[in-house]
Amino acid sequence: MRGVREVVVQVVFLAICSMANAIKPCPRATVVRDEVSYCLSWRMSVEANNMAGWRTVPMQCLPYIEGYMIGGQYDRDMDFIADQILSYVKGIVLSDDGMDAWILDVDDTCISNLFYYKGKRFGCDPYDPKGFKAWALKGGCPAISAVLGLFDKLVESGFKVILLTGRDEETLGQVTIDNLHNQGFIGYERLILRSAEHKGQGAIQYKSGIRKQLVEEGYRIWGNVGDQWSDLQGDYKGNRTFKLPNPMYFVP
Ligand SMILES: [Mg+2]
Numbered sequence: 001m002r003g004v005r006e007v008v009v010q011v012v013f014l015a016i017c018s019m020a021n022a023i024k025p026c027p028r029a030t031v032v033r034d035e036v037s038y039c040l041s042w043r044m045s046v047e048a049n050n051m052a053g054w055r056t057v058p059m060q061c062l063p064y065i066e067g068y069m070i071g072g073q074y075d076r077d078m079d080f081i082a083d084q085i086l087s088y089v090k091g092i093v094l095s096d097d098g099m100d101a102w103i104l105d106v107d108d109t110c111i112s113n114l115f116y117y118k119g120k121r122f123g124c125d126p127y128d129p130k131g132f133k134a135w136a137l138k139g140g141c142p143a144i145s146a147v148l149g150l151f152d153k154l155v156e157s158g159f160k161v162i163l164l165t166g167r168d169e170e171t172l173g174q175v176t177i178d179n180l181h182n183q184g185f186i187g188y189e190r191l192i193l194r195s196a197e198h199k200g201q202g203a204i205q206y207k208s209g210i211r212k213q214l215v216e217e218g219y220r221i222w223g224n225v226g227d228q229w230s231d232l233q234g235d236y237k238g239n240r241t242f243k244l245p246n247p248m249y250f251v252p
Pocket residue numbers: 105106107108109226227228
């Protein structure tokens with residue numbers, strides 16, 4: 001009889017605990033949820049460019065950013081944006097002078113540095129120019145499939161696709177040409193890398209200057225796609241700009 005009473009008491013106690021937990025989650029679950037919520041706000045702020053000049057991903061957001069980048073959401077976001085771009089492309093009537101152009105950035109737009117940044121804790125580690133150069137010199141950046149699909153459609157449709165990158169022409173020119181080619185980026189109009197005269201310029205100034213030259217040559221820039229705000233700011237931005245996600249680093 002005593003045994004039965006003890007069991008009943010235990011069951012009632014457990015029921016009360018579980019009701020209490022339903023109302024007030026355990027402290028650990030709250031911490032995890034608050035952290036994810038904070039990191040989501042952080043990423044949102046980064047993508048909306050409300051946090052210009054940030055240098056590293058906050059350490060507590062490493063699991064969140066890793067999950068975002070390799071867990072499928074990043075790829076879905078890229079596919080979604082590529083669809084948005086293509087619905088805009090469909091409405092453009094091309095002229096027959098061959099001067100309808102699109103500008104695409106290269107790093108983390110056409111080809112991915114995700115493998116490299118995995119080793120840099122998805123941007124929690126500070127920028128390492130030597131390390132990045134060594135990675136780029138391997139020429140093994142894989143294509144970003146959503147952008148490769150977009151690239152092919154643009155070329156097929158008759159647009160002149162101009163790839164514009166801040167990569168150094170002298171040291172990374174050939175390897176970048178080869179990397180783009182081996183990943184299927186074939187048929188672009190021009191690949192423009194940073195030449196000696198543009199060394200030391202910020203990305204906005206450098207890319208604006210190049211776009212100005214292109215417009216002066218007669219190109220109509222219908223769209224401009226990049227993973228950095230500095231790809232899309234400044235002068236001669238293009239008729240529409242499309243920001244691709246990149247919560248791992250910021251290029252001023
Ligand atoms: Mg880029």
